[in-house]
Amino acid sequence: MAQTKIAGLFLDPTVISGLTAITDGASDADYLFVWDAGTSTLKKILPDNLGLLAGPTFTGTTTFATLSDGTIAVTAWVDEDNMSSNSATLIPTQQSVKAYVDANGGTAVAGTTDNGILTFVNSGSTFAAEANLTFDGSDLLFQRSNSNGYNQIKVRNTSDTSGSTARINVASGGASAGDAYVFAEIIGQTNWSWGIDNSASDSWVLSKDWQLGTSNDYLRVGTSGDVTMPKTPCFAAYNSSADADVTGNNGAATVDFDTEIFDQGDNFANDTFTAPVTGRYLITASVRIDGVTASSRISNCEFISSNRQWGSYMQLGADPAVSPAGNRNVAIIDMDINDTLTVVLTNGGESGNVHDIGGGATHPTTYITGKLVA
Amino acid sequence: MIIFPTGIKITDTEHKSLLHIVSNPEEWLLDAITEKAGVRRDALIKEWQPKLFADPSVTELPADAHALCTLIMARDDYKTRLQHDADQDPPVTLHNHNIAKFEGTSRVGKTIKRLDRVPSDATVTLFPSGMDLSDIDCNCILAYIQDLSDWVIGALMGQINRGKKQMIGEWQPIILADPDVSTMPATEEGLINMIVARDDYKMGHNE
Numbered sequence: 403m404a405q406t407k408i409a410g411l412f413l414d415p416t417v418i419s420g421l422t423a424i425t426d427g428a429s430d431a432d433y434l435f436v437w438d439a440g441t442s443t444l445k446k447i448l449p450d451n452l453g454l455l456a457g458p459t460f461t462g463t464t465t466f467a468t469l470s471d472g473t474i475a476v477t478a479w480v481d482e483d484n485m486s487s488n489s490a491t492l493i494p495t496q497q498s499v500k501a502y503v504d505a506n507g508g509t510a511v512a513g514t515t516d517n518g519i520l521t522f523v524n525s526g527s528t529f530a531a532e533a534n535l536t537f538d539g540s541d542l543l544f545q546r547s548n549s550n551g552y553n554q555i556k557v558r559n560t561s562d563t564s565g566s567t568a569r570i571n572v573a574s575g576g577a578s579a580g581d582a583y584v585f586a587e588i589i590g591q592t593n594w595s596w597g598i599d600n601s602a603s604d605s606w607v608l609s610k611d612w613q614l615g616t617s618n619d620y621l622r623v624g625t626s627g628d629v630t631m632p633k634t635p636c637f638a639a640y641n642s643s644a645d646a647d648v649t650g651n652n653g654a655a656t657v658d659f660d661t662e663i664f665d666q667g668d669n670f671a672n673d674t675f676t677a678p679v680t681g682r683y684l685i686t687a688s689v690r691i692d693g694v695t696a697s698s699r700i701s702n703c704e705f706i707s708s709n710r711q712w713g714s715y716m717q718l719g720a721d722p723a724v725s726p727a728g729n730r731n732v733a734i735i736d737m738d739i740n741d742t743l744t745v746v747l748t749n750g751g752e753s754g755n756v757h758d759i760g761g762g763a764t765h766p767t768t769y770i771t772g773k774l775v776a
Numbered sequence: 777m778i779i780f781p782t783g784i785k786i787t788d789t790e791h792k793s794l795l796h797i798v799s800n801p802e803e804w805l806l807d808a809i810t811e812k813a814g815v816r817r818d819a820l821i822k823e824w825q826p827k828l829f830a831d832p833s834v835t836e837l838p839a840d841a842h843a844l845c846t847l848i849m850a851r852d853d854y855k856t857r858l859q860h861d862a863d864q865d866p867p868v869t870l871h872n873h874n875i876a877k878f879e880g881t882s883r884v885g886k887t888i889k890r891l892d893r894v895p896s897d898a899t900v901t902l903f904p905s906g907m908d909l910s911d912i913d914c915n916c917i918l919a920y921i922q923d924l925s926d927w928v929i930g931a932l933m934g935q936i937n938r939g940k941k942q943m944i945g946e947w948q949p950i951i952l953a954d955p956d957v958s959t960m961p962a963t964e965e966g967l968i969n970m971i972v973a974r975d976d977y978k979m980g981h982n983e
Contacts, residue, residue: 668945672877674934740931740935
């Protein structure tokens with residue numbers, strides 16, 4: 403019979419007094435004995451009286467009937483390449499696990515529960531795993547209906563040391579390749595993309611589109627640092643020919659800007675700028691005044707915005723009178739969405755409205771410009 | 777408060793321009809007024825809060841924005857924009873140029889080159905029973921603007937012009953590139969009608 407040495411076998415001294423005394427020397431089973439000093443008696447040590455210290459070391463071959471963690475009772479190891487017994491109490495060998503995975507590569511793990519095994523299909527260059535994570539050779543898709551929750555992919559470097567970074571790399575092949583960009587969408591609603599537009603000198607572009615380089619580019623940053631905003635409200639318009647006798651005797655003339663040079667965002671029409679968003683707008687205007695006489699006095703070039711009026715007063719008229727004269731106004735104006743702004747010129751001192759608002763077809767002399775600044 | 781009790785009449789071209797960028801013009805305009813009221817409500821509270829804090833007779837303030845605005849407007853030292861303007865020396869001129877343009881009167885009697893809008897061409901009526909607005913919204917707006925109707929017309933015409941420009945800007949290149957189209961109208965109205973009549977045109981797609 404093989405002998406087994408058990409390191410760490412112990413007998414709790416507190417239980418000795420409770421052991422059964424040897425009274426007749428007859429043996430109904432094999433046992434050890436111990437001297438109980440308290441009662442000066444020899445007592446039996448049965449297997450149930452023995453315990454093991456933590457971390458015992460067994461040498462030689464150890465056999466067992468059942469190993470249990472309190473929940474799962476393992477009864478044996480098994481070397482079964484096809485896992486056919488499908489047991490909850492058998493532990494597979496490394497060889498059988500490898501043989502099973504090798505033989506079943508590319509087959510999706512059944513079911514859609516968490517903690518599935520991700521497998522790679524060598525023949526099709528695809529992944530197959532849980533229904534929430536798939537790769538079809540082109541798209542790696544993590545998709546899951548998650549009511550009131552976040553689906554997110556995290557890239558985190560938790561090291562708080564210099565040079566410890568976290569990043570996502572999006573790259574395209576080279577100068578002849580397409581763009582490298584990130585695309586966000588509210589499905590069926592709105593798309594935004596941002597990244598490098600390879601066909602536009604590698605500018606960084608923010609576009610309200612699923613792709614870069616369209617008429618929906620909203621922000622472009624060139625490789626030299628130049629920033630353009632092709633959709634930000636910005637306009638310039640001028641008066642192409644004179645409007646005669648519109649003020650001079652306190653007549654309030656809405657200045658005519660009949661020709662647009664540019665109007666990013668389509669917010670200027672009929673001499674009026676209509677704010678597309680609530681914000682601060684830098685507005686400038688210059689008005690040429692003809693027909694000024696020595697009788698002229700105050701001129702007010704006003705911005706009439708919805709929330710307030712922004713005046714610019716100057717003294718007209720002198721002896722001799724200077725004509726043409728001009729009045730200008732510049733302001734950063736708070737405008738709410740859909741507020742309007744026009745320019746009104748009011749001149750006084752003359753006996754009648756004899757002042758003309760000048761205009762020029764080639765070079766603007768009466769004009770308005772504006773842009774959203776904040 | 778009901779404004780424009782018989783509605784706002786716009787032309788068919790203006791209506792098509794509006795529909796190019798909003799699917800429901802009436803809903804859009806009501807939303808625009810509500811948004812304006814919200815911005816002005818916040819501005820009114822921000823403007824008046826320091827005065828209320830400094831006023832020893834005010835011991836507590838309502839925690840509701842509308843109630844706070846109502847409290848402000850009930851004060852003796854509160855004035856609407858129109859009241860403020862009338863108190864200036866000289867009084868600030870009341871400008872209704874949005875309505876004047878809408879009604880085609882802004883250029884009457886002046887020797888100027890451009891024709892005004894022609895109201896008699898209008899065939900589409902928005903809000904035929906008038907616009908019913910909440911008093912608090914109207915009063916918040918009137919704390920800062922002279923004339924609510926003028927503001928509404930300005931917002932409406934601005935959106936119409938925006939729609940008109942966007943429609944022509946988007947579709948003129950398509951028409952020019954269309955081999956099946958040999959000529960196109962020489963007027964803005966004609967061009968808009970042509971665009972809207974195309975099979976591939978879809979209204980309200982930009983909203």
